[in-house]
Amino acid sequence: MIAFRVTTGGNLELSLQSAGMRVREAVRTGVQRAGDLVLTRAKEKLSGEVLRNRTGQLRRSINQRFRDSGTRIETQVGTNVKYAAIHEYGFDGPETVKAHARKISHAFGRTIAPTVVQVRSFERRVRMPERSFLRSSLNELRPQIEATIRQRVIAALEGSA
Numbered sequence: 001m002i003a004f005r006v007t008t009g010g011n012l013e014l015s016l017q018s019a020g021m022r023v024r025e026a027v028r029t030g031v032q033r034a035g036d037l038v039l040t041r042a043k044e045k046l047s048g049e050v051l052r053n054r055t056g057q058l059r060r061s062i063n064q065r066f067r068d069s070g071t072r073i074e075t076q077v078g079t080n081v082k083y084a085a086i087h088e089y090g091f092d093g094p095e096t097v098k099a100h101a102r103k104i105s106h107a108f109g110r111t112i113a114p115t116v117v118q119v120r121s122f123e124r125r126v127r128m129p130e131r132s133f134l135r136s137s138l139n140e141l142r143p144q145i146e147a148t149i150r151q152r153v154i155a156a157l158e159g160s161a
Contacts, residue, residue, distance in 0.1 A: 022159055027152070028068060028073050030148055030149035031073050033148065034149070035066060035076075035077055036064065039064045046058055046062070047059065050132070050136070062077065064077050065078075079134075088134055090129050091127075091128040095124055095126045097122050098121055099120050102118075102119050
């Protein structure tokens with residue numbers, strides 16, 4: 001509940017402006033905290049819950065970017081690793097494998113002296129199931145994030161009364 005008294009136009013404007021600044025700061029810190037929570041949860045999921053950690057490259061690449069443009073407060077959690085989207089959304093389609101060299105030590109069921117052979121480019125079908133770690137983290141934390149921001153805004157409004 002917001003209570004205010006009108007004495008002059010200036011006093012009313014100041015009290016509303018002050019409340020607005022407190023609310024804005026409450027939302028700002030709430031959004032920053034939400035980004036931190038999603039970032040932490042996504043990294044937890046990449047430590048074996050959704051994907052098995054092999055090199056740690058994907059987990060280390062997850063980052064958070066916070067922006068306050070004056071009219072919009074937002075945080076983005078994401079990664080720039082090429083293969084992240086395939087894990088996040090899944091993939092079902094053709095993939096072209098580039099020509100490459102391969103070392104073989106078995107041929108026709110027999111052991112042979114290690115030999116390098118050239119493999120031509122070829123296409124294969126890939127079916128990769130969705131293994132969401134970013135969107136699922138946000139969806140899991142959404143109720144907690146909304147409640148936290150709501151509580152911060154209410155506290156800021158009560159402080160202006």
